[in-house]
Amino acid sequence: MTVFTEVPSPFCGVGTDDLTIQVDGLTVKVTAYGCAVNSPAFEQAIGDTSPKIAGKTVSLQEAVSKAACLLADSKQSVMGGCATDVNGMRALLSLADRCGAVVDNMNFTAARNNFLALQDSGWMNTTLAEVKNRCDVLLVVGTDVESFAPRFFERYIWSQDAMFLDNPHQRDVIYLGKSPSGSASLSPEGKPATVLTCVNEALPEVVLALRALVKGKPIQALDVCGIAIADLQSIADKLKAAKYGVVTWAAGALGVDNHAELTVQTVSEMIKDINDKGTRCSGLPLAGKEGDLTANQVCGWTTGYPARVRFAKGYPEYDPFLYDSKTMLANGEADTLVWVQAFNVNATPPVSDIPTIVIGRSGMTFTKEPDVFIPVGTPGIDHAGHAYRTDNVVAIRLKKLRDSGLPSTADVLTAIELALQEQNHVN
Numbered sequence: 001m002t003v004f005t006e007v008p009s010p011f012c013g014v015g016t017d018d019l020t021i022q023v024d025g026l027t028v029k030v031t032a033y034g035c036a037v038n039s040p041a042f043e044q045a046i047g048d049t050s051p052k053i054a055g056k057t058v059s060l061q062e063a064v065s066k067a068a069c070l071l072a073d074s075k076q077s078v079m080g081g082c083a084t085d086v087n088g089m090r091a092l093l094s095l096a097d098r099c100g101a102v103v104d105n106m107n108f109t110a111a112r113n114n115f116l117a118l119q120d121s122g123w124m125n126t127t128l129a130e131v132k133n134r135c136d137v138l139l140v141v142g143t144d145v146e147s148f149a150p151r152f153f154e155r156y157i158w159s160q161d162a163m164f165l166d167n168p169h170q171r172d173v174i175y176l177g178k179s180p181s182g183s184a185s186l187s188p189e190g191k192p193a194t195v196l197t198c199v200n201e202a203l204p205e206v207v208l209a210l211r212a213l214v215k216g217k218p219i220q221a222l223d224v225c226g227i228a229i230a231d232l233q234s235i236a237d238k239l240k241a242a243k244y245g246v247v248t249w250a251a252g253a254l255g256v257d258n259h260a261e262l263t264v265q266t267v268s269e270m271i272k273d274i275n276d277k278g279t280r281c282s283g284l285p286l287a288g289k290e291g292d293l294t295a296n297q298v299c300g301w302t303t304g305y306p307a308r309v310r311f312a313k314g315y316p317e318y319d320p321f322l323y324d325s326k327t328m329l330a331n332g333e334a335d336t337l338v339w340v341q342a343f344n345v346n347a348t349p350p351v352s353d354i355p356t357i358v359i360g361r362s363g364m365t366f367t368k369e370p371d372v373f374i375p376v377g378t379p380g381i382d383h384a385g386h387a388y389r390t391d392n393v394v395a396i397r398l399k400k401l402r403d404s405g406l407p408s409t410a411d412v413l414t415a416i417e418l419a420l421q422e423q424n425h426v427n
Contacts, residue, residue, distance in 0.1 A: 013288030047363030110252030
């Protein structure tokens with residue numbers, strides 16, 4: 001039995017790096033500082049480690065060869081999921097380039113809310129360290145933070161060792177839209193969060209009204225979607241009076257295919273307005289689960305675009321709508337699916353009639369057996385690696401905790417590319 005301390009997590013998005021984990025053979029147990037996200041993810045029992053073709057056990061080489069054959073016969077393959085570490089994503093992009101595939105991260109449709117706002121007008125964002133050390137007013141927009149990252153408040157809001165705050169426990173926390181699901185936003189001194197609720201559909205109008213108040217524009221109405229203008233004015237005044245205000249949101253929580261990018265843009269422009277008035281304020285988009293930020297970071301520095309790109313023309317083409325893998329599969333635009341998911345056994349590929357190759361975490365079960373399934377190790381458990389956390393500035397160095405004998409995603413994808421290259425030479 002081995003005990004590891006100060007273990008970083010690739011699962012929660014906010015870079016918790018203080019876990020204590022006990023490893024006994026292949027069994028992993030979080031014994032300190034776990035949470036509802038990290039503990040189940042680390043403790044997921046290892047399943048069958050054997051590769052399979054159509055549900056039948058084969059050698060790794062046979063599975064790799066079969067996957068290469070399927071890709072060689074493909075005219076338009078799609079590589080989805082993309083839940084892996086930095087090296088895994090590098091290998092995926094290399095294989096996609098060779099195949100002319102579409103690469104689409106499974107969380108991109110939600111992340112598109114952020115990317116469209118960023119690409120159109122830019123934003124001013126901060127880091128988790130700045131939140132911990134400087135933030136005195138936190139506005140949460142349309143998001144239940146503690147269900148997304150259960151230890152966010154413990155680690156970054158109520159921490160006693162803030163460098164530039166006399167009493168971090170007196171920070172103001174304001175929820176606009178969704179209510180918190182638990183008590184994590186209650187300060188250790190008993191100071192509750194201010195909560196102003198509205199349905200998601202009303203959030204764009206509410207945020208627009210808040211921005212108008214920040215800019216000093218008069219509003220004749222007494223309320224907006226059930227929220228009193230006086231209460232919104234109080235939020236505006238607190239943000240303008242803060243020494244370092246932070247506005248946070250999770251793009252997926254705002255909804256998909258409902259133009260939530262306009263809400264993100266309004267929030268981002270409001271942050272600029274506050275800075276124009278001489279008060280520091282920054283945004284903090286919450287993300288980083290299922291390897292989504294890692295996929296977008298690696299794809300970004302490799303191609304210049306986030307992870308919804310197509311390589312069919314010999315160079316990367318980006319389109320946040322056209323290369324949606326779900327739409328492509330539904331419309332019959334793809335003839336082979338490669339699904340990469342090294343973190344979550346429940347995130348299985350969409351069921352389809354086309355040949356499917358799954359490079360997934362050991363323990364996955366399927367409604368329909370894929371043509372090829374190659375179990376891989378999980379970064380931060382079965383092998384070392386790097387993954388990006390929610391603020392995009394830190395690549396977490398993940399530890400190897402056990403020797404499962406499972407290959408990494410990068411190893412498998414590289415082997416498939418080499419096999420494909422050999423087949424092309426033969427042909």
